[in-house]
Amino acid sequence: KKLDPVETYLHEFLKPYGFSVTQIQNIVSSFDNTAGKQFFSTTHRILKDRTNLIVDEITVLTNQVFYINDDCTGLHYPINLTIKKEEINSTYSILKETTIGQFDFDKLVFPLTLRKWQKGDYFMPLGMKNLKKVSDFFIDQKLSLAEKENTWIIESGNKIVWIIGYRTDERFKITATTSKILKIQL
Numbered sequence: 001k002k003l004d005p006v007e008t009y010l011h012e013f014l015k016p017y018g019f020s021v022t023q024i025q026n027i028v029s030s031f032d033n034t035a036g037k038q039f040f041s042t043t044h045r046i047l048k049d050r051t052n053l054i055v056d057e058i059t060v061l062t063n064q065v066f067y068i069n070d071d072c073t074g075l076h077y078p079i080n081l082t083i084k085k086e087e088i089n090s091t092y093s094i095l096k097e098t099t100i101g102q103f104d105f106d107k108l109v110f111p112l113t114l115r116k117w118q119k120g121d122y123f124m125p126l127g128m129k130n131l132k133k134v135s136d137f138f139i140d141q142k143l144s145l146a147e148k149e150n151t152w153i154i155e156s157g158n159k160i161v162w163i164i165g166y167r168t169d170e171r172f173k174i175t176a177t178t179s180k181i182l183k184i185q186l
Contacts, residue, residue, distance in 0.1 A: 001031055017044040017055060027053065036145060049144045056146050067111040068154070075114070079152055079164070082185045092181075094174055101154070101162040103172040105180040109157035117153050123160035124170040134163065141166065154184070 003009040011024045018041035019027075030037045030048050037048040040058065047054040066075065068083065075081045085105060094102055121134040138148050152164045162168045165186055174181055 066114040070110040099186040104178045113155040
């Protein structure tokens with residue numbers, strides 16, 4: 001916003017992505033409006049977030065579902081996951097990284113389902129006793145539309161186990177009685 005003339009700078013920045021002069025003017029006029037406005041060229045999208053313009057390539061969103069069997073050791077598509085079963089004892093230390101999900105193996109129903117999040121999804125965030133809508137969780141996390149669209153979910157028996165990279169579900173946590181875990185690393 002501080003560049004002068006802002007339309008000229010923005011046009012130069014966005015020229016490789018195919019945005020027209022009229023679109024640039026509309027983008028500039030949206031600066032003081034609420035977040036969520038989108039602008040499209042033939043190959044890219046600009047999303048006006050709270051304080052940023054996010055440029056991303058237009059991809060065909062699919063409702064593809066992938067399955068993870070109990071003997072699976074990893075995935076490379078659609079996201080890169082390393083999967084490991086481990087026996088644990090009372091000295092096991094739970095890793096507190098958002099890129100690693102650790103779950104009580106005996107509470108899981110296989111095959112696990114890997115899919116994009118959907119409106120109406122809910123889960124019980126780790127540490128809570130009540131269900132929460134995933135959309136409300138995303139609002140609390142202040143995720144942009146692009147981040148929401150790129151979020152993957154792992155389910156077990158139609159219950160969300162992990163919002164990958166964000167939060168695991170309380171119902172699948174490791175407890176004092178857990179003897180075997182499933183560790184999934186993004």
